[in-house]
Amino acid sequence: MTYDFTSILNRHGQDSIAVDGLGDGMGSSPARPREGFDSIPMWVADMGFATAPSVVEAMRARLDQPHFGYYQARDAYYEAIMDWHRTRKGVHDLEREHIGYENGVLGGVVSALGALCSPGDNVLVHSPTYVGFTHAVGDHGYHLVHSPLVLDEAGVWRMDFDDMERRIVENHVHAAIFCSPHNPCGRVWERWEIERAMEVFEAHDVYVVSDEIWSDLLLDGHVHVPTQQVSPWAHEHVVALYAPSKTFNLAGLIGSYHVIYNPWLRDRVQREGSLSHYNAQNVLSMHALMGAYSPEGGEWADELCRVLSANARYAYEHIRDTYPGVTCARAEGTYVLLADCREWCERSGMSYDRLVRAGWDVGVTWHDGRLFDCPGSVRIAVSVPHAQVIEAFARLDKYVFV
């Protein structure tokens, strides 16, 4: 391996929510572990790996020019994004004018919904649902309409197209959030699935906000298909959102962007985003993106995906082979696994609350599934060195699933 994905980073005292943001377990943060256990951070969706060297080099080069006045994005920023989408996602028609900065992908979701919805409108999402969507939609006065994903006979999460259609019609839905790859289910949608979903949306005039923040984190050779590329309709009716933040562990720098081909839609979303006067990029985060979306950044991301694939495979197989009554789909993308523990709780007599706590107590700092509309499940982020994944499951064997 060329890059270091094995050292255990000491993130304590380094402004990291994942390690220093633990509480008493009463709010949305997990509780600190019991005396004698360190915490293995598996809740916040960031990583226990240093970012790519090319990111740090690009930022350092900019720091060597110590003036940070008002600035404008340089051509190389747009070119880096266009190159990244061409070489890694097979997109050949992306031009500078289609790209616009967003203060976080969730900021982009909110701007897009602001352009598409009136307060009180219904917005379709799939459930389990990323907690950020739940807040972004609810906080702005829209209502969530959940269309549940279903596990097929092979244990793969699938959309239920009939259910989506029924809910769209019954609730007069005209905007949907589509998460691709899907957090927290770890699904990388196949082309035919995205095509079918877009056909349902097209048939009922539903504009789509496609959150593709996870689209570079593909496991075991799975391939991401950009939503806008599946049909001429999708090209013109989908607001797509991307960021280097998940891939390169840059969430603390803030730096996301939209791709919107349709000029009418783009003007509306950009206007909406401009109203807060906060939707402006930080110059260092621009340079971080250029370092990330470089050939060296690409090599680093490829290696990362191999590390995450091994972690996710280990976790999936360990759960399948060791914990009767716990079910979990194989993650195809992202680095999160959703483990359904309902049957295990029933068999063992342990309450779900107790189970979540039992993990936290021994430093397996996983996420409570209720945050994702999935009571009875835990979300486990395997974005730490492999040795920590093994250690986490060893503790679960010894202290939790006994």
Ligand SMILES: Cc1ncc(COP(=O)(O)O)c(C=O)c1O
């Ligand atoms: C699907 C999805 N969208 C958006 C975000 C957050 O993105 P940002 O920090 O750019 O707002 C996350 C973070 O976990 C996520 O999983």
